[in-house]
Amino acid sequence: MSEASSETNQIPFSQPIIQLENVSVSYRLPSERIGTFKEYAIRKLQRKIKITKFWALTDISLQINRGEVFGLIGNNGAGKSTMLKVISKVLKPTKGRVVVYGKIAPLLELGAGFHPELSGRENVFLNGALLGYSRSEMESVFDEIVEFSELEQFINAPVRTYSSGMFARLGFAVATAHVPEILILDEILSVGDEAFQRKCNHRMKNFQQAGTTVLMVSHALDMLEGMCNRIAWIDHGKIQGVGEPQEVIEAYRGENL
Amino acid sequence: MASNSKPVYDSASYRVSAISELKELGKYRYLLGQLIRRDILTRYKRSVLGVAWTMLNPLGTMLILTFVFSNFFKSAVLHYPVYILSGLLVWNFFSQGTNAAISGLVWGGSLLKRIYIPSSVFGVSAIGTALVNLVLSLVPLVIVMLVDGASFYVSMVFLPVSILLLTAFTLGFGLFISSLAVFFPDVAEMYQVLLTAWMYLTPIIYPESLIAAKWMPFYQINPMYWMVKMFRLPIFEGRLPYWHEFLPALAWAVGMLLIGWIYFTSKTEEYAYRV
Numbered sequence: 001m002s003e004a005s006s007e008t009n010q011i012p013f014s015q016p017i018i019q020l021e022n023v024s025v026s027y028r029l030p031s032e033r034i035g036t037f038k039e040y041a042i043r044k045l046q047r048k049i050k051i052t053k054f055w056a057l058t059d060i061s062l063q064i065n066r067g068e069v070f071g072l073i074g075n076n077g078a079g080k081s082t083m084l085k086v087i088s089k090v091l092k093p094t095k096g097r098v099v100v101y102g103k104i105a106p107l108l109e110l111g112a113g114f115h116p117e118l119s120g121r122e123n124v125f126l127n128g129a130l131l132g133y134s135r136s137e138m139e140s141v142f143d144e145i146v147e148f149s150e151l152e153q154f155i156n157a158p159v160r161t162y163s164s165g166m167f168a169r170l171g172f173a174v175a176t177a178h179v180p181e182i183l184i185l186d187e188i189l190s191v192g193d194e195a196f197q198r199k200c201n202h203r204m205k206n207f208q209q210a211g212t213t214v215l216m217v218s219h220a221l222d223m224l225e226g227m228c229n230r231i232a233w234i235d236h237g238k239i240q241g242v243g244e245p246q247e248v249i250e251a252y253r254g255e256n257l
Numbered sequence: 258m259a260s261n262s263k264p265v266y267d268s269a270s271y272r273v274s275a276i277s278e279l280k281e282l283g284k285y286r287y288l289l290g291q292l293i294r295r296d297i298l299t300r301y302k303r304s305v306l307g308v309a310w311t312m313l314n315p316l317g318t319m320l321i322l323t324f325v326f327s328n329f330f331k332s333a334v335l336h337y338p339v340y341i342l343s344g345l346l347v348w349n350f351f352s353q354g355t356n357a358a359i360s361g362l363v364w365g366g367s368l369l370k371r372i373y374i375p376s377s378v379f380g381v382s383a384i385g386t387a388l389v390n391l392v393l394s395l396v397p398l399v400i401v402m403l404v405d406g407a408s409f410y411v412s413m414v415f416l417p418v419s420i421l422l423l424t425a426f427t428l429g430f431g432l433f434i435s436s437l438a439v440f441f442p443d444v445a446e447m448y449q450v451l452l453t454a455w456m457y458l459t460p461i462i463y464p465e466s467l468i469a470a471k472w473m474p475f476y477q478i479n480p481m482y483w484m485v486k487m488f489r490l491p492i493f494e495g496r497l498p499y500w501h502e503f504l505p506a507l508a509w510a511v512g513m514l515l516i517g518w519i520y521f522t523s524k525t526e527e528y529a530y531r532v
Contacts, residue, residue, distance in 0.1 A: 089271070117298075126291045130368065
């Protein structure tokens with residue numbers, strides 16, 4: 001808590017919405033995965049089941065406040081995505097505690113969960129259901145989704161006929177159809193053409209005004225600097241710095257040039 | 258500041274249990290319906306005859322088996338085509354449902370790694386899809402009965418109970434085997450071999466009367482023996498099952514459902530790490 005308010009004099013965001021307390025996450029290394037019963041039985045008998053742990057996150061403590069746009073930066077494999085997963089209930093932390101005071105709307109990786117043979121319309125409802133919405137919730141925003149994604153003419157065609165840009169637009173439109181309390185974006189705003197990107201950014205601004213907390217991962221540092229209130233830099237599963245976007249990005253660039 | 262007293266998610270108190278997963282499934286019932294819908298719509302999307310294949314498929318298999326085996330078994334079974342088809346429907350439901358549960362969880366795994374979804378939704382929707390197919394394939398069964406001149410007994414009103422027992426057993430087994438397949442990928446392959454053996458150990462294409470009396474106790478260990486029996490008795494013998502026939506089926510159905518559900522949910526927190 002003190003960490004957030006000590007950054008600046010004014011305290012625009014003081015109500016915690018996501019809290020990570022000494023969070024660590026370990027994966028088993030893929031080479032240690034045992035694929036067959038035989039292998040399992042033999043190793044079990046020989047007491048050779050050694051679990052080599054890989055710590056994707058170590059001892060992360062962080063607080064994100066209500067209404068903030070918070071960015072995560074770091075090299076590939078630094079633990080950014082793992083952190084999003086721990087926050088969105090996908091992974092349970094190996095150690096430590098995660099507390100979230102709000103409903104999370106995750107943004108699916110574009111097209112994940114889309115079925116190529118189904119029409120755009122059918123996929124909107126399927127995707128919405130995957131995100132946890134009900135039928136009536138999806139019906140109330142359907143027209144707006146079609147309009148936002150600019151797919152009026154194609155909404156009844158199977159999505160296998162869509163271009164990757166159309167795919168991306170529809171995916172974004174579904175995931176952001178409702179004003180969420182917490183929105184999680186994993187490297188997504190960098191798709192689509194420039195006009196659509198402007199539209200996305202505009203929608204994000206609206207969310208911000210409506211009080212949505214946004215948590216985003218991206219390698220587009222300039223964009224993050226323009227959008228975020230605070231940024232955390234993660235490296236090898238540890239936080240290297242949190243605070244003013246400009247400062248953190250400078251430090252990150254200094255290390256990686 | 259103090260307004261947000263109650264967290265929506267707290268990893269310290271979050272634990273997936275058999276009960277909590279049931280509640281989550283209730284919340285995601287719309288997704289359940291959407292997944293069943295998707296599977297039924299997309300399976301035959303590009304074929305001309307579409308969903309009709311659900312009915313034509315067992316019909317075709319029945320015709321082949323009748324043609325091949327009728328000389329062997331015809332004298333032993335009256336209305337052999339009806340006998341085969343009724344057994345096949347039960348077996349197809351079981352094998353398709355459990356296989357779909359395995360592939361559903363593996364497919365769903367790519368989503369489970371990205372967003373939160375109750376993982377049981379894939380297995381339950383797989384069995385739901387199989388159930389829709391089973392109900393649809395009752396149509397060709399009725400047609401074959403009419404063509405073959407078999408009688409329709411009042412006891413057939415018992416069939417919904419038979420289907421319910423079969424569904425419970427299949428769901429429990431599907432959840433169990435799909436959970437195993439997440440941890441041991443070889444299970445999915447082994448299961449195909451097991452299914453073939455299992456089918457021949459169940460009286461589906463051959464009449465029960467051909468089983469020697471001394472082997473009967475072994476046949477009766479097989480839960481699918483009881484499931485097929487529940488389905489066939491009302492159609493063939495025109496009677497309700499006796500208690501000593503009904504109770505084993507009930508015990509298998511309830512027991513397997515409980516075991517499968519409890520085992521599946523006890524592993525749920527690990528799936529996102531493993532699939």
